Amino acid sequence: MGLTAKDRQQLQELGKELRKITGGSQREDGTPKTFDELERDAIEVADLIGAAILEAGVRDAEACEACHCPKCGAMAPRRQEPEPRVLQTSRGEVSWFEYEYFCRKCRRAFFPSDQ
């Protein structure tokens, strides 16, 4: 992904907004946070946002009626109901529902997001 200068500017503005949620640069008692505390706040927020972006990405993936088998390329039909999926990522746990596909030729089930 290539972020444009405008994208970066928007993300920096968003970062300033998010700082308000973490209480800014002061502790509850009004004393200033250390750099270490500010860094921990930033990492916690970044991880939560990263996981939310991942989750939204997999939820938005379109479920077609049939998908190409990643092994043989044959069309594999979609199964009836979407399956619950949970994945531990470097940004935290991500959960979503996704249709599984089954290739009759390979006798193999797969999720498109795993390929």
Ligand SMILES: [Zn+2]
């Ligand atoms: Zn196949």
